[in-house]
């Protein structure tokens with residue numbers, strides 16, 4: 001009992017606190033998912049919440065049954081066991097009810113899947129390429145881009161200095177405008193990586209020789225962090241994704257700056273010209 005109250009109070013406090021809202025990154029003692037900023041992420045959250053209630057109800061029901069059987073039918077309380085082996089009504093019920101529950105779950109689940117997979121008409125297309133161990137991004141030439149750059153994680157010292165989260169902050173952020181449909185073409189340059197940003201509800205494999213696509217649209221400006229989510233080697237944990245969402249005006253200004261800054265990059269291609277159906 002030596003000063004046990006301190007961690008207990010701390011734990012209660014943090015449990016009562018919602019995850020740091022709207023900052024697009026994990027927070028200490030986070031108990032829930034990162035606050036969603038896209039419609040897809042909101043839908044993922046609500047499906048998760050519905051499922052949580054269903055799972056809780058099923059678990060409590062099964063627990064209740066087990067306790068009932070243990071109390072009611074133990075050897076002491078029920079010395080002469082029943083010889084009953086079949087009960088048609090019961091068998092139909094325990095087949096049909098779980099099947100109906102699954103159908104009930106499948107409807108919103110497939111609806112969400114379709115929403116995620118069906119790409120809307122993109123306003124902006126960028127290419128995200130996973131490398132061992134960093135990301136590189138390409139902006140389409142026919143969309144005022146025509147440049148590419150690499151995005152490396154900042155060292156802990158650099159991140160602290162820049163007042164940014166360690167292990168998540170990068171040197172060159174992926175800058176994109178708010179309120180636009182962003183199509184991300186995801187590729188792997190060497191091994192399989194994964195482009196995942198929790199608050200966008202985005203998670204797409206970056207496979208060498210294959211063009212995968214995902215999309216997002218958010219109205220909330222800010223910096224959102226993600227990570228490579230496919231084990232890709234030694235420095236898998238150190239290739240974060242940092243996306244800065246700005247107003248369309250600021251984005252246009254940034255494009256002008258970036259074009260000068262990354263002028264030396266010659267790998268830029270017209271990514272928007274690539275086939276959209278190549279999912």
Ligand SMILES: [Cu+2]
Nearest residue numbers: 193194228232
């Ligand atoms: Cu990776």
